[in-house]
Amino acid sequence: MIESDIFKALADPTRYVIFEKLAAGRMNASALREGLTISQPAMSQHLAVLRNAGLVREERQGRFVNYEVDPDGLARIARWLAKYRAYWPSRVDALKTLLKDMDQ
């Protein structure tokens, strides 16, 4: 997979919202549609893009398919971002806080 594909997946505003909803907790495709004016096939297609990018993963449960954030996708972004640490200004303390949390 081309490296920019993970960014392409998040570039669409609708998919970005879907990802944020999933970040709040696992959800099936129908539940994800609530609050969004989006057809069922459109949701299905968006979820396929996010899944192919490694940002979400699915787990079938009966007739429902639950989706959840795939840590692998976030890890890829984290690794990408880490390459450019030379450019981070010292005032970017969000990462410092984050790392402290992970160290715990």
Add this chain to the structure above:
Amino acid sequence: MIESDIFKALADPTRYVIFEKLAAGRMNASALREGLTISQPAMSQHLAVLRNAGLVREERQGRFVNYEVDPDGLARIARWLAKYRAYWPSRVDALKTLLKDMDQ
């Protein structure tokens, strides 16, 4: 600016390459074209997109315009990523290394 715009800027493979070239060091628009089969206006337009996304910044120097990575764009991505730290697997040690570097 919509949050997903920064991802849209990196979603295009050509812009992704341009950004990576700039990560290696500041460069003017003509120098950036070397090695890429891309017209001068296309490069100019790509740089405008990256600049509007806050990923690069420009500094005119005579007739040349030097471009360089804008830390603010990376900081935005870092902050975005930090929101999802709950999902990071412990094996993602890239960030740990990164944070250690920043602590130094």
Add this chain to the structure above:
DNA sequence: ACAATACATAAGCACAAACTTATGTGTTGG
């Protein structure tokens, strides 16, 4: 078994985005 439900896939359409050529705007050396 079958109707209903949940989701995926196919095909086609409409709009957005990336490219092109042409031209405009600054800046510099002679």
Add this chain to the structure above:
DNA sequence: CCAACACATAAGTTTGTGCTTATGTATTGT
């Protein structure tokens, strides 16, 4: 001052992407 250079902007064309409707595939409850 003006020709050459570096880059930006305009306008038009093509390709890609996200949407739709229609249909297919699983799974469940009765």
